[in-house]
Amino acid sequence: MKADSLAAPERLVEWISSFFDVPPVDVRRFVASRERGNSASSREGRRWQDALIEREIPQGASVLDLGCGRGDLLSRLAASRSVRGQGVELDPGGVEACIARGVPVIQSDLDEGLRDFPDGSFDFVVLEETLQTLRSPMTILEEMLRVGGRGIVSFPNFAFWKVWTDFALRGRMPVTSSLPYRWHDSPNIHLFTFRDFADWARASGVRLAAVHVRSGEGVRRYGEGDDFRGEEMLVVVEKDRIPSGTGRESEER
Amino acid sequence: MERENRTITHRDVMPSDSVGWTEAGKVRLFSEEEPFVTELGGRLPSVEVEYETYGALSPGGGNAILVEHALSGDAHAAGRDRAWREQGRPWRASRPGWWDSMIGPGKAIDTDRFFVICQNVLGSCYGSTGPGSIDAGTGRPYGRSFPLVTVGDWVRLQARVLDELGVERLHAVVGGSLGGQQALEWALAYPGRVDRVAVLAAAPSLSAQGLAFNAVGRQAIMSDPAFRNGDYYGGPLPASGLAAARMLGHITYLSEEGMELKFGRRLKPEREGGFGVEFEVESYLDHQGRSFVERFDANSYLYITRAMDYYDASRWGGGDMTEACRRIAADVLVVSFDTDWLYPPKACRLLARALTRSGRRVTYVNLSSRYGHDAFLVEAEELGRFLKPFLEQGRRAR
Secondary structure, rough: HHHOOOOOOHHHHHHHOOOOOOOOOHHHHHHHHHHOOOHHEEEEEEEEEHHOOOOOOOOOOOEEEOOOOOHHHHHHHHHOOOOOOEEEEEEEHHHHHHHHHOOOEEEHHHHHHHOOOOOEEEEEEEEEHHHHOOOOHHHHHHHHHHHEEEEEEEEEOOHHHHHHHHHHHHOOOOOOOOOOOOOOOOOOOOOOHHHHHHHHHHHHOEEEEEEEEEEEEEEEEEEOOOOHHHEEEEEEEEEEEOOOOOOHHHHEE | OOOOOOOOOOOOOOOOOOOEEEEEEEEOOOOOOOEEEEOOOEEEOEEEEEEEEOOOOOOOOOOOOOOOOOOOOOOOOOOEEEEOOOOOHHHHOOOOOOOOOOOEEEOOOEOOOEEEEEEEEOOOOOOOOOOOOOEEEOEEEEEEOOOOOOOHHHHHHHHHHHHHOOOOOOEEEEEEEEEHHHHHHHHHOOOOOEEEEEEEOOOOEEEEEHHHHHHHHHHHHHHOHHHHOOOOOOOOHHHHHHHHHHHHHHHHOOHHHHHHHHOOOOOOOOOOOOOOOEHHHHHHHHHHHHHHHOOOOOHHHHHHHHHHHHOHHHHHOOOOHHHHHHOOOEEEEEEOOOOOOOOOOOHHHHHOOOOOOOOOOOOOOEEEEOOHHHHHHHOHHHHHHHHHHHHHHHOOOO
């Protein structure tokens, strides 16, 4: 399969329809390859994001990590960036691990909002792989930018070509490495695409300060065709304001 | 001064994770010329404080943990009291200290690592000066002439006692319920002296419902004919009033679910009939009331519940708890229990919120338990899961 090299979605659709008679792809290996469960146990899969986030965050910044799991990111940032970190996590096992690492953590359900935190109280608010599991994703996005100067959000891109080819070929809810759940046991109740996210940003006066894309093992800056080739996205967002012309602004795509 | 209490350890009769035999120490402070002046202006020319310690103070002195007791608690937090007979405290003969499940070698509050101190509060009846103590001015027990005391007074006095013990800085202050409020008060009153504070099943102040329960408890005591306006020492005690107050208290310490599971509507095997003790739950409360009368002073109950009523940590911020929290330098752990209706999760959560809003380093956990408010005493294992790493974690730079 050479689908990865197909940039335009229209061509991909043509390609798929021409193969409509082929047997469905075997997706069971994806299911087995990934641990199911709460955010604390799925933290393993976030290593690529943690490294990127580390690069985004300057020395001495303050960071609020929503769904912080076992505190991996915050303890990493405390060590390498001397950040003032605060975590929010629902899973008691995650909370326990955070305490042992000296990461302050509030046990709380993100669907209850961020009322604990005042306006502009953190430089960065991080939400990794959780947005699509929330009942009110819009509320959390707005809250993130109320509480933090910048938001860092990562999510599986539902327009990733393997997702919709899997759907088109099997006629069943797609199961891929970044969406390893079946329809009935999935925590992902609000699936969306990168374009959906960009639409929200535009409509809400939110600027995408940086977009990183993971596709397979590769991680890169967002580029042409990544709306469909990106399996997971990591986006740095901030409230739109007049560009100040500082170094960070040049990252605007 | 007694600091090391493990000169004799009876491993045969006590589990290996017990602190062993304990013996209380006493500190006498203040004088006629320099009395202890309470927050509300009362004067005590002489104050005695009973305390116990477990473990050893490290050479640098950085391993001291102050444990705070709740309403009916005492300085005997762990181990077995060697002097129960001489002190006339038979209820200690067969029972270890009130938080023995949490304090000991290898336990959540690990006495192999930490030097643990517990002091009996002013106004209590377990060795520290209280309404049952003799007023040197009259030669008779203080009774109701004892000044009203506050949580602030307790903490200020505890700090003085620590001075006497040579403990400058506290690694942590830990307490549940009214003890949790003392821990919080420590963080507010002595921000430079404490690194960690664990507030368990407690909030910055008691709710209206909590005030109401305390009022009914006190009313039961004061309307007992034997109470005689607090001047009952040497005569019959206001036992039925104090027992009723304790029974009411126990209802607030349990959860509806816990009570249902423990007693349900089961009847006692030997029923008394009529308005006697019929149900298991009645029998339980009856027992709690009776045994409390043997070990607690009614006046102390009045004074301590009043201190609990008055306590409002937000006074440090002019009524604004977030403002108050800005004083705090310690890392704070707040733990609530989902079935606690005396200090419900909602109230504890607001404390955590005030702390985060003021930019403090705070950890909040809401634990699931069927034991209600009592969970902080009962759920040693679950609580230890969070308290132990909190106490043992290295402090990170801000």
